[in-house]
Amino acid sequence: MSKALNGSFTSKDQAKNVWDDLVGSGIPQDNIYIDNDEQVIKVMIPTEERKEIEEIFDRHGVTY
Template identity: 80%
Template sequence: MSKALNGNFTSKDQARNVRDDLIATGIPQDNIYIEDELQVIRVMIPMEERREIEEIFDRHGVTY
């Protein structure tokens, strides 16, 4: 079952870097949503992949 994991970013560059890392780890681009106005990046993932996404968010300074 997929669940959304949201992270708050502070710049568009930061959001792009996170998205690139997520795609590089195998997350489909269709599962990654960036809301520029709210400065939120949302990733739809199976629960067992949550830790990996949190590590990417931590590496880029994204809060969740």
């Protein structure tokens, strides 16, 4: 079952670095949404992959 994990970012560079890291770790681009107005990254993932996404968010200082 897939769920969304949302994270808040503070700059476009931070969001791009997170995007690159997520895609590099094998998350399909269609599962990643960045809202620049709200400064939120939403990642649709299976529940068992949540820990990996949290680690990527932590690495880049994104709060969730």
